Amino acid sequence: MNILVIRTHRFGDILQLTPMLEGLKKKFPDGKISFLTGSDMTDLVSCNPNVDEVFSIPEKEYRWFLKNRPEHYSKIYNELYDLISELKRKDFQLIVNRQYELGAILAWLIGTGEVLGGSFSPERGFIFTDDTSQELFETIRTNRNHNNRNLVDWSCHIAGISPGCGKMVFYVPEIARSDAKHLLSRGGIKDDDLLVAVQMGAARSFRQWGPENYAHVIKWLIKDRNKKVVLLGSDDEKELAETIRHNLGSKNGCIIDLIGKTDLNTLGGVLEQCQYLITGDTGTMHMATSVGTPVLALFYGTAYPWETGPYGTGNLVLYADEPCSPCLVPEECTFEHKCLKAITPRHVCKAFELAESIRKDNLPPLTWPENNIKLFLTHLRSGFDQTLISVNDIDEMAEGIFPLFDKPGTSRLESDGIESAVSMFGNQRDLLVKQFYLGNKQYFIDAFSEFICQLDKILRYLNGNGYGNGYEEILSHELMPAIKEAHMAFQAEDFVTVLDIVQYNFTPIIERLRRR
Amino acid sequence: MAADMLMDDSYKSNMLKLLRSKNRNLADLFKDMAPDSSLESIRTDSGSLTVRRNMGGGIYRYIHSMVDPEREARIWTDCQFVQNGNTVILGYGLGYHVLEFLKRYKNIKPVYLVEADESLFRLALEVSDLSKVMDIVNVHFLIGQDVDSVKQTLSDSLDNLFTYHVFLPATSLYPEFYSSVIRILDDSLLKMRLTAGRNNDCGTDNLLATGVEKLIDVIKDL
Numbered sequence A: 001m002n003i004l005v006i007r008t009h010r011f012g013d014i015l016q017l018t019p020m021l022e023g024l025k026k027k028f029p030d031g032k033i034s035f036l037t038g039s040d041m042t043d044l045v046s047c048n049p050n051v052d053e054v055f056s057i058p059e060k061e062y063r064w065f066l067k068n069r070p071e072h073y074s075k076i077y078n079e080l081y082d083l084i085s086e087l088k089r090k091d092f093q094l095i096v097n098r099q100y101e102l103g104a105i106l107a108w109l110i111g112t113g114e115v116l117g118g119s120f121s122p123e124r125g126f127i128f129t130d131d132t133s134q135e136l137f138e139t140i141r142t143n144r145n146h147n148n149r150n151l152v153d154w155s156c157h158i159a160g161i162s163p164g165c166g167k168m169v170f171y172v173p174e175i176a177r178s179d180a181k182h183l184l185s186r187g188g189i190k191d192d193d194l195l196v197a198v199q200m201g202a203a204r205s206f207r208q209w210g211p212e213n214y215a216h217v218i219k220w221l222i223k224d225r226n227k228k229v230v231l232l233g234s235d236d237e238k239e240l241a242e243t244i245r246h247n248l249g250s251k252n253g254c255i256i257d258l259i260g261k262t263d264l265n266t267l268g269g270v271l272e273q274c275q276y277l278i279t280g281d282t283g284t285m286h287m288a289t290s291v292g293t294p295v296l297a298l299f300y301g302t303a304y305p306w307e308t309g310p311y312g313t314g315n316l317v318l319y320a321d322e323p324c325s326p327c328l329v330p331e332e333c334t335f336e337h338k339c340l341k342a343i344t345p346r347h348v349c350k351a352f353e354l355a356e357s358i359r360k361d362n363l364p365p366l367t368w369p370e371n372n373i374k375l376f377l378t379h380l381r382s383g384f385d386q387t388l389i390s391v392n393d394i395d396e397m398a399e400g401i402f403p404l405f406d407k408p409g410t411s412r413l414e415s416d417g418i419e420s421a422v423s424m425f426g427n428q429r430d431l432l433v434k435q436f437y438l439g440n441k442q443y444f445i446d447a448f449s450e451f452i453c454q455l456d457k458i459l460r461y462l463n464g465n466g467y468g469n470g471y472e473e474i475l476s477h478e479l480m481p482a483i484k485e486a487h488m489a490f491q492a493e494d495f496v497t498v499l500d501i502v503q504y505n506f507t508p509i510i511e512r513l514r515r516r
Numbered sequence B: 001m002a003a004d005m006l007m008d009d010s011y012k013s014n015m016l017k018l019l020r021s022k023n024r025n026l027a028d029l030f031k032d033m034a035p036d037s038s039l040e041s042i043r044t045d046s047g048s049l050t051v052r053r054n055m056g057g058g059i060y061r062y063i064h065s066m067v068d069p070e071r072e073a074r075i076w077t078d079c080q081f082v083q084n085g086n087t088v089i090l091g092y093g094l095g096y097h098v099l100e101f102l103k104r105y106k107n108i109k110p111v112y113l114v115e116a117d118e119s120l121f122r123l124a125l126e127v128s129d130l131s132k133v134m135d136i137v138n139v140h141f142l143i144g145q146d147v148d149s150v151k152q153t154l155s156d157s158l159d160n161l162f163t164y165h166v167f168l169p170a171t172s173l174y175p176e177f178y179s180s181v182i183r184i185l186d187d188s189l190l191k192m193r194l195t196a197g198r199n200n201d202c203g204t205d206n207l208l209a210t211g212v213e214k215l216i217d218v219i220k221d222l
Helices: A011-015 A018-027 A059-068 A070-089 A100-110 A131-142 A151-158 A174-186 A211-223 A235-254 A264-272 A283-290 A338-342 A345-361 A391-401 A418-438 A441-464 A472-491 A495-515 B009-022 B024-031 B069-079 B096-104 B118-127 B147-157 B175-199 B206-221
Strands: A002-006 A032-038 A053-057 A094-097 A114-116 A119-121 A125-127 A195-199 A228-232 A255-257 A276-279 A295-299 A316-320 A373-379 A387-390 B039-043 B049-056 B059-062 B086-090 B111-115 B139-143 B162-166
Touching (some): A002 A018, A002 A100, A053 A070, A094 A100, A100 A119, A100 B206, A228 A235, A228 A264, A235 A255, A264 A283, A276 A283, A276 A345, A283 A295, A295 A345, A316 A338, A345 A373, A441 A495, B024 B139, B086 B096, B111 B118, B139 B147, B147 B175, B175 B206
Parallel strands (some): B086 B162
């Protein structure tokens, strides 16, 4: 069975497909699973053992060029035409489209025996190709507050897989793990520090709780719970960190600002080092659950925890259950987003205390006295959809749901040493070589920059993990001069020399390093 | 190719003779052309020749691998997506990749070889065996032409679907020329794919040709 899964953007949504990928692999152990995604999302699936091949579309770049440089239309057209032709030749028997219209058109063009999720018809436009996808659409459109099924489970049902058949996973490459530790230690973090990650921003303003609220919580975490706090977020959320710093005053030194400083791999690596993540409904929330870090998630009326809540067992969800929620058109809210104000820093601190006691004692008696704000615990069992259990109901249900948790960290994936670093390097080298031979100068230049970046990380990893002992000679006498030479050739646009160095110098050196 | 390398006047004369049978004007152009002192042929590790251009200021750019140009040519050919139509190869260099390509795709329709650098082609006549390339009736050389001439030649000839293939080391020496040619080819390819798609001719897939337009509309509005 040759299967293609399509999801091109939003990294949280891509991670939410990982249980389905695991299920597909279990169902078709001899099948080959390919994943088509955005060029900036390939890291999410390229190390996933359930994915055999990754294809990508530079969707963001295309969008920019189409809007700002329309003369590039023909180039984009031909590249897409060639990509789809290549995918057609793969002869997929099944396409699982989880990208609605874009994926539907792609699935239609690639053509295959069966499409699940949705396809396209020139006469009718987007069409659902299975009852479950139609049901999901109708449920969210008309009956959202009766939906008890997480989107992760919906995807499994759409693909004909039992729910709960796999965890959300992100395979943090060893090199990114090392990078994350480096970032944290540079911020003054020591091995025995207790870290809590906080993601303040959200893609949309009506999902942002506000830096002042977070400042209260962070102050409490530092002062009363003896934690250090890691701020996470994207580049355009930098000003949030400024507000926090201003609010914290003398406790400023207990926060590490990594906003805009992590790529997807390093984000996973940083979250792995944290005890908890406090966040709204964000991609970072899904990344945390994918690396085994428990989450305290804040859900206002704009998001619905049954639908997009953190997936797995043992996460806590605070939910502002206003009469108007879940909200379908938050942009047109006539209640001044009162659901955002309903959750207060006091609720978050109290929920965090419970989260810590749950982790400490596994399942102590819990009470949540608030009526207007609900607190749920996520629970997942193999073969069943994920459930949200009200914390107040846990006592009477404990028999049925015990044991709830893995000990913190045990669900994390074992470190795979230098192999993943070499494997990533190998992938990047292959991409670089391919771009050279395809003759696209700009893609080649981009691939070279990424390749060098990867090499820098390998060197840092080798040095920082004791691999430097006994390797100095290779590193200083062979690899470093080769990197320098490649840089010089690249500056001179002597691409042939760059490629010769990559193929004939770097590869054997790295192989020797690995063998050691 | 290494074993066939001869670097004397008689060899060049033979090559010119062959070229004359194919393209008289081109043969005349190269007959008395002086060598370019900034181009230098160098023996590679595999025994074949590569060539480098001195860009001044101690900067050199190689056109083929210094280790194994034949291997490079094989990988280049492996990476090309070839359809049963006309073919344009941008960047000739010493022609290793062209030779490998033609060897691999024997029944290919007309092949247009575009090389902006006349001096480089002149050197190729001296040091490499072009006979296997020139023996093929359907191979056309577009050497040292300006963009408009290339456009004219190609637009007259590329009346069927075609693919084009870029040999980056050679094209990166003349980025403006080749980007203009690539733009022309991309525009023509788009036009042809759409026309063929709408008419459902040339064996192309109607669905794909028009569907990609729809796909682009969606990407633009995401």
